[in-house]
Amino acid sequence: MAERLVQGADGRWRCQWCETPGFDTYRDYHDREWGYPVHEDRRLFEKLCLEGFQSGLSWRTILAKREAFRKGFENFEIARVAKFGEADVERLLGDAGIVRHRGKIEAAIHNAARALELQAEAGSLAAFFWRFEEPGLPPDQVRGTSEGSIRLSKELKKRGWKFVGPTTVYAFMQAMGLVNDHAPGCIGRDAVARERKKFKPPR
Template sequence: MIETFTAADNKPRCEWCAASQLYIDYHDNEWGYPVVDDQRLFEKICLEGFQSGLSWLTILVKRENFRAAFANFDFNQVATFTDEDIERLVLDAGIVRHRGKITATVNNAKKAQQIIKEFGSLAAYFWQYEPKRDESIEPEVLATCDESIALSKDLKKRGWKFVGPTTMYAFMQAMGMVNDHALTCIGHAKSKQLREQLIRPKTS
């Protein structure tokens, strides 16, 4: 069962966001709400990869720096990054200076272009992995699911890096492919409504 806490405004929220106002803002405005914009999806999947082994708060604190470093996650621009760009980013104290994750982001930008050529958009590709769930039932606390495992496997086959099943489940939560807000959380009903109204992208 997902626990909740009551914030200063007396509204219940998922307990994980209690530690920081940054967490609360992210929880209230982004987490679990459906995304179909390709550039935002690329940002989210990249940041989830950078988060691997770290706290999400570390990523949120540095997010504007990440956006500046990676051309606002315009994958067409990131795909053109050179070895010199990678060396520059490894020295950038404003982001997570992990060479493997930096090179993976450049690699994944190129792979994103290939997916768009095949499926028409990143959104059309990712949303085909949406789990089918009853949102009237309290969501389980999960690290992976069958669909995140399948997505991870397919992305790895396509040459993507830092896209393990746990990272992909966190990505699915963040982009609103699943509604993992607690039933009593103020975000649950909002996510459910937005997901009901969403027109799922289709492949071209």
């Protein structure tokens, strides 16, 4: 719908949320990453962690700090993060480049251990997460959760994951391509649809 779109300086129409004056990184993220299907476990784990850090904040804030997060969390290599101890928590709490929230830092470390368990159970994070793939919402619907995100949230919580409520999980699904929520008319909608059609997730 038109109210979900904005025309950029290049004359192209995009989802309204990505056009922020003075912050071209947001537009680049929208054009090159958001909604494109992802099957690498490291990237899936990173994104779910960062969505947890976003809770109560904006994605713009997290995106601006993403490289610092990657450095602090050793590029979100799951096995490495799972071995973090109290010294690492204190190190991260002293890192001004990231969101210094003890609960969220400890949750990311805790979730790394849960991710290893999930890999052993399902073969990979991708094989598990892609069971919850959904079609895009109807054009007149904008919401923060879906049936799939509610189900995935419940399954993760059952396995002990933290900071994985339905809203957080839905944002993760939107970004990683499990659902195509680019607005109708956005330059990304058809491009993502084509990639999703070609994508063969692991089973």
